[in-house]
Amino acid sequence: MLETRSDKITEAVNYALLTLISLIVLYPLLFVLVASISNPESVLRGEVWLWPKDITFVGYERILGNPEIMRSYGNTIAYTIVGTAVNLVMTIAAAYPLSRKDFAGRGLFTALIVFTMFFSGGMIPTYLIIKKLGLLGSFWVMIIPSAVSVWNVIIMRTFFTTGIPVEMQEAAAMDGCTNMQLLMRIVLPLSMPVIAVMVLFYSVGHWNAYFNALLYLNDRGMYPLQLILREILVQGQMQEMVDVSDDSLARSMMDAEAIKYAAVIVANLPVLMLYPFLQKYFVKGVMIGAVKG
Template sequence: MRVLTSNQKKNSRRSKEDRVFDLINVILVAIITVMVIYPLYFIVIASISDPNMIYAGKVWLWPKEITFEGYERIFRDNKIWIGYKNSIIYTFVGTIVNVSFTLMAAYALSRKDLYGRNIIMVFFLFTMFFSGGLIPTYLVVKNLGLLNTMWALILPKAVAVWNVIVARTYFQTTIPDELLEAAKIDGCTNAKFFWKIVLPLSKPIVAVMVLFYAVGHWNSYFDALIYLNNENLYPLQLILRNILIQNESAAQMVRDVSSYAAQQRVAELIKYGVIIVASVPLLIVYPFVQKYFVKGVMIGGVKG
């Protein structure tokens, strides 16, 4: 007599409609996955393929006539390395400032004994819907003497209100009031409680804030476009923008190429290659913070 396993029994009880529904879901998820992944994959294979093959429509699944000339020219260009250095500095310093201010503000607003915390939260929320605008913000940055400095890209956006709300919700649902009361009995101050107890218990939300802010700084170019005039201070994304839109940097990389057709060919390789070079750091970091990212978003964004 044949004995069915629990999985086989479960599958045998499933109706035909359930199996059709599951099949449709699998097909839809597969289609969406291809739509998301294929453009990224195409950029990778296009960066090492002959542009003539791309124009002819022959590159769609595998690279054709592989060449690394674009990457060679990218890594020989000093502006790329300067942009890399600037982006790393802006991302590192900016993330520290952002996360520090956000967590301190979120923890203070999560405390029930903070007088007027609801009024303070209203002022925070007001900035999500109304802002001073680009010109007033530029004048403030200029009057503070921040133009052509790193701080023009960091201080005006030191705190994101949405991240404060997420972190505050996390603190409210994760840090019990009894823990604070017990710490006070042992003579713990508010500052020591925050640094010694709250932060070690908040690694998931800290990782989420680091990821949010770091990605924002790494991908940002508009603030640099507005506040920076010195090319030696340009972040990598602004250099990438100039290559993709204005062809400024790309034109400088292909000056040694004689014919116009060859210049256009190499310029296309450089465009695709720079996109890959600019994306690699985030792709390397993300797997290490993914588990904290998922946990922190679920706890900070769903509960409460």
Template sequence: MQTRTFKLDSDKLFDIINIGLLIVITLIFLYPLLFVVSASISDPLKVTNGEVWLWPKGFSLEAYKTVFANKDILIGYKNTIIYTVVGTAVNLCMTIAAAYPLSRKDFYGRTPLTILFTFTMFFSGGLIPTYIVIGKLGLLNHFWVMILPNAVSMFNVYLMRTYFQSSIPEELHEAATIDGARKLTTLFRIVLPLSAPIIAVMILFYAVEYWNSYFNALIYLSDRAKFTLQLFLREILVQNQTASMIQPGQNFALKQALLAQSIKYALIIIANLPVLMLYPFAQRYFVQGVMIGAIKG
């Protein structure tokens, strides 16, 4: 009895310590987000003076009004949404097209293709050769330059392939073959409906990558009408171009200095809000897909 009591007390102690650590870690990661939100809607003078710690002080939406008054931000938002939607669709189709055949043991040439695909994960042509190839293909400053060069990620292909191998029973494929179903019929009517978790993971991975992408736009795009949101944010934050977003007045320099800080925080919220809104809906599938695809393989 004493041993059992000690064991129960040890379990409770472990739970208390574990919950306490999780609460501390949650607060550590949650505080910067709360601070950024509060700073973006606070009085710029109080933000500059360091008076904002957690809750907003001197409620003001001037930063958001200034940001959305800039036409470049709206153009970047529109372009990024288009790149993200179209690019994610293309990436998902390409990933499925590569992962499903590689997951089938009866696929002829499976091993050589796997080795070839793996080679591309570790070696690439480099930036300059890639730029020359894209130029020869006529993709420079073109819509598809943001999508086609990164049309598939081999890491995601292997992740989806592992999911197909470990989570779709071989008996289902055999039953479909006996019933006269072809490979494409099996894929679209059996495999994909059972692969919602890994599909959700792929959508989240690709969508976040496109949403945060700015390097390809920086290298391959010169037309500002095709710039991404992140590229415009980079101009504002790194190159200090907030002056073009503020109407000159009597206290122009002071207003610029004060509002610049709030604009930076507002831009962070605007840039990350769509991803933050997407993740809760995909969280259940995200955890399930990553765990099944990564552990059982």
């Protein structure tokens, strides 16, 4: 089809708006990156905009040289890997039966699961349950309470229902496949887009999680990275990374400013590196259930 003049104008306006929005979104990331390797005095004076000034890596040196931050980094990696694996298994185990039309009572179970999206026991009852289960202060307290996301179960169930032909499942059943073989050999290999989306959702959630650690962990050796960064960025507890006795108070404040920006980069770098590989699957995941018919 030939584009009319109005179509070309609309397309140009759309591109201009998208470019403006992209710049608005990307500039804060660029600024944090530039500020993390710039002289903190220049950053505080507002002299840093697009390019680093008086390049220094003092923030990264302080972070990488601090054993507590590196230990919490390892904790976060462990929580993310184990937690994402548990999330995937539990989500698939819940979504697949709910997607089967021959599963008796699936409407009732779906309603019970969705009910938990709107109503919960609250913080204190949840804390008491976790305490009774003996999970306080353990590794699994960061995994089990968030083992299943109802929203993600619904997304995966929708994909199983609309994305995989029923005829294919029936043909596999006629060939002698059991339900488990059908799931492992037919359904999951065809569900890689939604599985990739779940990996992205769950891994980002575990990577950014700090509230459960704040409530249930009392051993600093088990703290995730985000809880340590919370102390740095919100509470300003910098004394373990900044040696005030060697420098003046002003110098210490400058180092603390550099540490703040470097910590943001270190914390978000793995997620920024993961997203490009899953971006195409993420788009497919957003479109799940959008097309009917």
